[in-house]
Structure formats: structure tokens, C-alpha cells
Amino acid sequence: MIVRYKYPLLKYNSFGIDVCSDKYIRTTTIKETADLLSRGDIDPGKLLILGGGSNILFTGDFHGTVLQPAFNHINIEKNEQEYVILSAEAGLNWDSLVEWTVKKNLGGLENLSYIPGNVGAAPIQNIGAYGVEAGELITKVHVLSLENGKPAFFTARKCMFGYRDSVFKNELKGKYLITKVELRLRKTPAEFKLAYGNLEKVVLEKGKITVRTIRDAVIKIRKEKLPDPVLTGNAGSFFKNPLININKYNELISKYPEMPVWETGADTYKISAAWLIEKAGWKGKREGRAGVHENHALVLVNLGRADGLEILELSRKISNSVQTMFGVELTREVKVV
Numbered sequence: 376m377i378v379r380y381k382y383p384l385l386k387y388n389s390f391g392i393d394v395c396s397d398k399y400i401r402t403t404t405i406k407e408t409a410d411l412l413s414r415g416d417i418d419p420g421k422l423l424i425l426g427g428g429s430n431i432l433f434t435g436d437f438h439g440t441v442l443q444p445a446f447n448h449i450n451i452e453k454n455e456q457e458y459v460i461l462s463a464e465a466g467l468n469w470d471s472l473v474e475w476t477v478k479k480n481l482g483g484l485e486n487l488s489y490i491p492g493n494v495g496a497a498p499i500q501n502i503g504a505y506g507v508e509a510g511e512l513i514t515k516v517h518v519l520s521l522e523n524g525k526p527a528f529f530t531a532r533k534c535m536f537g538y539r540d541s542v543f544k545n546e547l548k549g550k551y552l553i554t555k556v557e558l559r560l561r562k563t564p565a566e567f568k569l570a571y572g573n574l575e576k577v578v579l580e581k582g583k584i585t586v587r588t589i590r591d592a593v594i595k596i597r598k599e600k601l602p603d604p605v606l607t608g609n610a611g612s613f614f615k616n617p618l619i620n621i622n623k624y625n626e627l628i629s630k631y632p633e634m635p636v637w638e639t640g641a642d643t644y645k646i647s648a649a650w651l652i653e654k655a656g657w658k659g660k661r662e663g664r665a666g667v668h669e670n671h672a673l674v675l676v677n678l679g680r681a682d683g684l685e686i687l688e689l690s691r692k693i694s695n696s697v698q699t700m701f702g703v704e705l706t707r708e709v710k711v712v
């Protein structure tokens with residue numbers, strides 16, 4: 376275990392915000408983490424669990440303890456006829472897990488290639504990309520209580536996965552540290568999801584359809600589309616795509632027939648936050664040291680030593696103008712600390 380005071384977090388958040396935490400602890404095993412939490416000397420209200428920091432905006436120094444799990448093993452839990460159940464520990468880099476599965480020709484995670492961050496955060500917002508969400512593959516999430524370090528687990532049903540949502544962002548917010556995630560993957564990949572955007576075309580350019588060619592295609596598309604946080608601080612999509620009801624849908628579509636829409640269930644439509652932001656004139660705009668990416672209106676960027684408050688202020692202006700123009704509320708995907 377590593378314990379530090381006044382610890383700089385610049386390297387631990389993809390927005391590249393230069394802040395410190397009063398205390399920083401990195402744990403290297405689940406047992407060590409359970410022992411630490413069981414002592415009860417960390418106030419859960421002043422505790423921040425940090426993964427790769429790719430979905431966090433720090434608005435100032437963190438006056439509490441940042442706990443970063445660094446345990447990162449992968450284990451095959453069950454080997455069934457058609458499926459493998461594997462567990463991956465919280466501190467493992469998500470994309471290293473995807474690469475590990477693709478190398479073994481296991482099917483399921485290939486569309487989720489190249490998403491930054493660690494395994495422990497994946498269930499929190501049910502990460503998703505290219506038509507797949509992690510919650511479709513996750514069977515169990517193992518946790519430790521932040522109050523007393525006691526272990527527990529939640530089945531996928533209890534995790535209540537939704538669009539960029541789970542029980543860990545709602546009723547169980549701030550109650551648990553996720554220690555490991557179990558996933559069910561196909562041993563002979565057969566069903567591929569290629570309908571999203573131009574994915575199928577790019578896969579076919581790479582050869583026949585395999586988990587490897589899908590992973591390569593997803594990485595290629597993502598590299599072309601999204602700014603690299605190492606070069607330009609960002610946290611991917613800053614806002615979620617709004618869900619609207621049929622009345623709002625009818626109102627907007629009659630005014631903007633070109634508006635991209637996905638039907639998501641009875642009386643619910645998902646509309647593109649990027650389209651709304653672009654239409655409101657924000658794409659590529661700069662406000663001081665913060666801005667909106669020129670190729671992707673959903674991505675707010677740190678244009679050089681911006682502080683978190685500047686980025687937050689920009690996000691508020693964007694939300695306000697989308698609200699005024701379309702009467703639609705944007706919800707943040709990024710956690711503001």
C-alpha cells in the first residue's frame with residue numbers, strides 16, 4: 376500500500392487538471408483494501424475512489440482521501456461449453472482486458488475496445504460504444520462496503536444497468552468500492568454487432584469478420600474521431616444523449632426533420648446531444664482555456680492549463696443554450712468533483 380499527502384493528481388485525470396488530494400492511498404490487493412476500510416477511519420463522505428480518472432472533472436483540490444485500487448488480475452472462474460466466465464480486478468486497464476480477451480478469441484468485448492479507464496469504473500456508468508454496453512456481458516460485480524470493508528456482490532439484475540447508468544450512480548452511490556467484475560464471454564464468437572455507424576465497412580476493409588478485425592476497426596475509428604487525452608485533455612462525451620418522450624419528439628422532429636433519433640422503448644426516444652450542441656453553435660468554440668472539440672461537439676477540451684471551473688462554466692453555458700433553444704435538459708456524463 377502506498378500512502379501520500381498533498382498528492383498531485385495531474386497525471387491521474389484525463390482532463391489534465393492540476394489539483395492535489397489531501398491524502399492519497401493506492402492499494403495493491405482486495406484484502407489490503409478490505410482491511411483499510413474495516414478500520415473505519417476514512418469518512419466515506421470524504422473519500423473518492425479513483426480509477427483512470429477518465430470520467431472525472433476536478434474543480435479544485437480534493438480535501439479528503441483519494442483511494443486508487445491497483446489490483447489487476449484476470450481469472451477464469453468457469454469454463455462452460457459455449458461460454459467462459461472470467462473475473463477482472465478493478466485496477467486493470469479496461470482496454471488491456473479487451474485485448475486479453477481478443478487474443479484468446481473470446482467474443483463480447485471487442486466493440487468496447489479503446490475506452491479509457493479501469494475495469495472498476497466500467498459498471499458505474501455501464502460503459503458503452505458501437506452498439507454494445509458492458510452491462511450486457513457483466514454477470515456479477517464484487518464490492519466492499521465503504522463503511523466497514525465488508526465484501527458483497529451484485530448480480531447483473533441488481534446492478535440495474537441502463538444507458539450510461541446503474542444502481543451505483545443512484546441508490547448505491549458512494550456506498551461501495553468495486554473490487555472485481557465477472558463477465559460472460561463466448562468461446563466461439565458468432566454474433567457480431569456491426570450495425571453502428573460505418574463499423575461494418577471498416578471491419579471488412581481489414582479482412583473477414585473476427586473479434587480481432589472488429590477491435591482493430593473500432594480502434595481506427597476512435598483514433599480518427601476522438602482527441603487523445605495525452606495531447607488534449609478531455610473526458611470523452613461530457614453529456615449523455617437526452618431521452619425524450621413522444622410529445623417532445625413530435626415537437627422537435629416537426630421543426631428539425633434532420634435531427635438524429637434512436638427509438639429506445641415505449642414512448643422514449645434518444646436524441647443526439649452532439650447534434651443539439653452543434654446546432655446551438657458550440658462546435659469548435661473556445662472560451663478562454665476551455666473549448667468544444669472541433670470534430671466532436673460532445674467532447675469538451677482543455678486547451679492548455681484550464682482549471683476545472685472554466686470547463687464546468689463552459690458546460691453550463693452549453694446546457695443553458697440547448698435548454699433555451701430546444702427545451703431539452705442535458706445531463707452530465709462526467710463526474711464533477
Ligand SMILES: Cc1cc2nc3c(=O)[nH]c(=O)nc-3n(C[C@H](O)[C@H](O)[C@H](O)COP(=O)(O)OP(=O)(O)OC[C@H]3O[C@@H](n4cnc5c(N)ncnc54)[C@H](O)[C@@H]3O)c2cc1C
Pocket residue numbers: 389423424425426427428429430431444465490491492493494495496497499500501502503504551552553554601602603604609610611612710
Ligand atoms: C477519450 C475518451 C473516450 C471515452 N469514450 C467512452 C466511450 O466510448 N464509452 C463510455 O462509456 N465512456 C467513454 N469514456 C469515459 C470513460 O472512459 C469511462 O467512463 C470509464 O469507465 C472511466 O473509467 P475510469 O477508471 O477512468 O474512472 P474514473 O474517471 O476514475 O471514475 C469514474 C467514476 O467511477 C468511480 N469509480 C472508479 N473506480 C471505482 C471503483 N473501483 N469502485 C467504485 N467506484 C469507482 C469514481 O469515483 C467516479 O465516480 C471516454 C473517456 C475518454 C477520455
